[in-house]
Amino acid sequence: MSMERGSDPGREPPAYTPALGHRALTPLYDAVIALATRENLWRGRLVDAIALKAGERLLDVGCGTGSLLATLARRTPGASLVGLDPDADVLIRAKRRAEAGVSFEHGFLDGDFVSLHAPFDIVASSLVLHQTPLETKRRILRHMREALRPGGRLCIADYGLQASGLMRILFRATVQTLDGVEDTQPNADGVLPALMSEAGFVDIEEIASVPTATGAISVWRAR
Numbered sequence: 163m164s165m166e167r168g169s170d171p172g173r174e175p176p177a178y179t180p181a182l183g184h185r186a187l188t189p190l191y192d193a194v195i196a197l198a199t200r201e202n203l204w205r206g207r208l209v210d211a212i213a214l215k216a217g218e219r220l221l222d223v224g225c226g227t228g229s230l231l232a233t234l235a236r237r238t239p240g241a242s243l244v245g246l247d248p249d250a251d252v253l254i255r256a257k258r259r260a261e262a263g264v265s266f267e268h269g270f271l272d273g274d275f276v277s278l279h280a281p282f283d284i285v286a287s288s289l290v291l292h293q294t295p296l297e298t299k300r301r302i303l304r305h306m307r308e309a310l311r312p313g314g315r316l317c318i319a320d321y322g323l324q325a326s327g328l329m330r331i332l333f334r335a336t337v338q339t340l341d342g343v344e345d346t347q348p349n350a351d352g353v354l355p356a357l358m359s360e361a362g363f364v365d366i367e368e369i370a371s372v373p374t375a376t377g378a379i380s381v382w383r384a385r
């Protein structure tokens with residue numbers, strides 16, 4: 163597993179895995195995701211699940227190059243969108259394609275971020291939790307709940323249960339090769355809905371499971 167350190171001088175920040183597992187691959191991220199993951203399909207389902215309305219505030223945790231935010235901003239003018247990511251390099255790419263109504267924050271989702279920026283109507287995240295350690299998945303989901311207003315919505319797209327032999331083989335050959343097995347296996351074993359429930363979310367629904375050349379990507383929504 164490739165873990166990078168942030169760039170804050172004088173302080174050892176938490177580690178994170180860059181977008182494609184290795185910092186040198188980040189320039190290829192958008193093309194690889196588009197070609198290898200049937201991105202239009204799963205991201206379209208995520209955007210539909212989010213059902214953003216003008217005037218709503220949304221947080222995208224681990225926004226990466228900003229693909230989700232750009233789509234949402236074009237589709238729903240008048241919404242207020244915040245992208246958060248610990249990788250300063252990927253945020254430079256995200257800012258290049260920024261649309262009106264979108265702002266970016268550098269860092270992790272933690273108590274300080276929640277105190278400063280919450281509440282949000284919607285917290286979204288795509289392809290982030292599969293590349294974090296199990297305890298980090300728990301911590302992110304807990305802070306996601308804290309960041310939401312009462313009745314707010316959670317929408318997540320990520321690698322979920324790899325139910326068939328083919329999906330398990332493809333997931334192992336691609337995502338687990340880039341991001342390592344330790345962090346990714348809990349997703350492949352289908353742990354995310356239980357972790358959402360443990361974090362206090364209710365009405366957890368898997369609304370899609372899209373087979374791709376890199377494994378199955380699920381879309382969930384919860385309250």
Ligand SMILES: C[S@@+](CC[C@H](N)C(=O)[O-])C[C@H]1O[C@@H](n2cnc3c(N)ncnc32)[C@H](O)[C@@H]1O
Pocket residue numbers: 178179180181182195223224225226227228229230246247248249252269270271287288289290293294298302
């Ligand atoms: C595979 S990329 C996904 C980017 C984007 N959400 C998308 O759908 O294309 C994962 C992103 O999560 C970020 N990330 C990794 N660990 C994180 C953490 N603990 N908290 C928040 N973001 C994290 C990485 O910096 C990276 O930009």
